[in-house]
Amino acid sequence: MGGAHPRPHRRRVARAGRRRRVGAAGGRALGGRGRRRTGGGAGAAGEPRRRHRAVRRPHGPHRSGHARRHHRVDRHRADAPPLGGQRVPTDTDSGDPGERLQKILARRGYGSRRKAEELIRAGRVRVDGHPATIGQRAAPSARITVDGTPLDDEQAALTLMLHKPPDVIVAASDHRGRPTVFDLLGDVPAGLRHVGRLDRDSEGLLLLTTDGELAHRVAHPRFEVAKTYEALVDGRPGDEALARLRAGIDLDDGPTSPAEAERLRPDGDCWWVRLVLHEGRKRQVRRMLAAVGHPVRRLVRTRLGPLELGTLEPGAARALTGGELAGLRAQCGLDGP
Template sequence: MPVERLQKLLARGGFGSRRSAETLITAGRVTIDGRPALLGERADPATARIEVDGRALSLPQQTVVWMLHKPAGYLVSAFDDWGRKTVYHLLPDAPPGLRYVGRLDRDTEGLLLLTTDGELAHRLAHPRYEVWKTYEADLREVPHPEVLERLRSGVQLEDGVTAPARVQMLSGEPRPRLSIEIREGKKREVRRMLAAVRASVVRLARVAVGPVQLGVLASGETRALTTEEEQSLRALVGLGTADQPATVAALDGVAEPSLSSIPIDDVPEHAAPEAVITTTDTLARSLAIDGPTASGKSVVGRALAERLGLGFVDTGLMYRACTLAVIEAGIDAGDAAAVTALVRAIELDMFWPEPSAPRVTLSGVDVTSALRTPEIERTVSQVSGIPEVRDELVRRQRGLAARSPIVMAGRDIGTRVLTEARTKVFLEASEQVRARRRLGEEVESGRQTNFDRVLDETRRRDEADSTGHRAIRREQAATDALVIDTDALGIDEVVERCTAAYRAANEG
């Protein structure tokens, strides 16, 4: 096989975009023949042993691009620690590295693209490339012409006005059917647009992505794209064929956009948390989720964000990003003064290619995929246990929350970060249940581990958090928090309870 750039090989192997591959390389997670790989290095996969986190790179014999007719009731996820069905249950013969392109919520059916080409997946899902997606919605009633015009011109949602959509009525039976085309990637965008104009949806399906049509493919079935379909998708996002380089190579260096309308640098460096409050009601309408590690905060938070139409912020990602910066700078995590100085100086931000799936950047580089290493697991509690570091991140978290109401999950959210929130939730679970959930996350991320090791890490995290005086037990929760023991509850029941509490506090 020919010698190729390592980033391209990793993208072909399903490890994300080429920029994500660069992050893996700089984090030291990639080796060639047992030594750490270098950024920009080239290798021949036929003769060199390339590994990521100790796992050998497996390249498909040829690039695979499939379509799946996703049925309603399936999650677009590789793993669900609450036991719900995912689309991978429908793909028993999936080749290594097969990943989905974008998401559909659990209740939406229709066209889902899957590919082993990480760069193609990245570009098709990225808002920069403005790939049009076509949906068909069965409605309870025929919408008024003014409703259609509102959808075409843009609808005001919690996270801003939507881009103009292409909308037309179809002759659906037995209910009115609406065709709507969008080119953004906001969470549950079509459902939220229709809800904003009071159009009641009975069924929602995606029927096309760019020039590729779902056609007559039966629900739950898959098929490979034709050569013409695949080539049309590649051309749409500036890529050549599967065996040729991109035709717009310069796009690889374009920075990911940040959706935060409040730049961190606009806040004085040593400002108190209260200095970034711009709208009291914005903070009050946010939802705060607290609890110990692996209690379900992120899973519940993402589900609530989709249910309520609010953005999701996982503060744990911010602490992990700071820890990565500390490790890369060679600073002793026990040196509180040096760690604090670094955290105050770093360029830390978040963006949302899919609003319920936040991404974190350091100095403009997406590092999200590099935040689950064993070294970060061992070190993050030391970093987060430094009071001055928590002060700095509280300031930055409140800056994110000042933009618009959000769902924020982490530690001390209700007691310190979003004290104004009318709805606060504290999730708890036994350490065994939490360890099983974390094990599922680690396995999905590709880490080689086992239950006993994860249980030990969970206990050590709890001990470190207790030493750092962080709220991990119900008696430490905010006095007005809704406390939920998730041991014996499914995620749907937890989300229902939280949703009811939020609506009771903020509606009417």
């Protein structure tokens, strides 16, 4: 029965033979890793086999050129000082932090702050002769130019309230020759734009301004500037219809946000109702009231945020008072520096 277990014996013989072959090779790679032995075979001189220790790559100033290239600071960033060690002077050097350049440009009619940032990135804006950078502040005494044209120090933002009459288009021009709101204003400064829209048949308070950031915030739903409308509708809206308006109406472009809704007074077979919205989709008030079964016959915007149309005559316009402008800017979060 002695030949019943030959395999363990053959395994030991095979291992011993393999060790002898490796030792005789001397410099042959071990374990397929490409490491070379520095002496004879293991045990040839009675010395134990040495293990190779991994070499740590140095960090810091002594690391390799490859690592330095990958960790090199980009000296061409917009916020890095120019080469040569000369730093562009800013208005903060004089101790006056000033106002952010994007806000100044937006208020002077160069669009929203995002549009102003695009002008700065394109290299079209300079402050005291130096290229402007994103986030830079400018003191009141700084000389700011856009495409070489200086901002007029005396030119302040203009914000107007217009009582838009019906049958007038809210646009700078109309290819069909219909009258526009700018025809009512006559000579206006460059950069004056309307804030939001009123459709041709609607009337009431329309805001126009050269302040790009103010225009953006008043029109954007995120700032929730309230818009108050009074509408003359067919029939008498019941409590159920008013509850639907308050909860929001499913329109073809999605559900509306909740609105304030109330009945005001009868007018013949019709009723006046008041709606307060915090968004401004195309013909939204008309579509909401039609959805509850009361089509609009006449629509007037009476308030915009803290501004009230009051007794301003149709077709007339006036500049906002200091208090009105401050209240509107505060509601839009623009009262800070």
